[in-house]
């Protein structure tokens with residue numbers, strides 16, 4: 001496979017969006033907004049809205065929550081097609097990681113979060129390295145000095161080598177417009193976790209391609225991750241979607257509602273008898289007021 005072979009979607013490709021929650025906690029208002037944005041964009045474009053359960057988060061994953069998510073979405077008045085959960089796709093993650101390793105684009109890293117902090121890592125914008133060092137720009141320790149092979153290793157994308165293969169890349173955000181890929185914003189991100197065959201970055205990029213997603217919608221907190229995902233599409237010859245990063249709902253204290261403690265879960269509101277369709281309408285209005 002040669003570099004930079006990502007295909008552009010043909011203009012007549014049907015619109016496909018998705019909502020991809022992880023069953024490691026209940027859904028909150030922020031999740032509801034993400035689902036509604038993806039659902040409404042698909043319906044407005046006579047496209048399809050997919051639900052994909054991102055259930056590979058090891059011990060934190062609680063499979064029984066997937067059913068709760070379906071009832072929550074129904075309660076909000078949404079309709080969807082469900083595609084296979086991540087746990088059924090582990091082979092595809094391993095195959096893609098192997099292909100990148102063979103090309104010398106990944107390197108093993110045994111650093112713990114505290115080792116990375118001790119090495120003076122700067123805080124970056126990577127939201128995707130759930131295990132290890134999310135949010136820190138990796139200082140390249142294991143790239144300079146290959147680690148002890150007896151320690152468990154994650155595999156990181158060598159951003160420098162990736163850029164050399166792909167050349168300059170761009171992607172498009174439906175709200176923010178054209179973006180030049182800037183891998184330096186995230187550094188050498190983890191693609192294969194120590195405990196799992198894929199990180200968020202690798203899994204979501206492969207899944208969206210496999211599911212034919214043409215419009216990737218998600219919260220603005222994941223904006224920077226799209227630089228990595230666009231790079232992976234180029235390296236792996238995957239189709240290139242358009243992205244739509246929607247503003248986040250914030251509480252009065254400015255904290256993200258999705259993560260906020262004390263904000264009742266959708267399931268709790270549903271079981272208390274609240275009208276989910278009315279809540280969905282309120283979220284749509286609130287979202288409009290955020291300027292999209």
Ligand SMILES: [Zn+2]
Nearest residue numbers: 109110111142
């Ligand atoms: Zn390391």
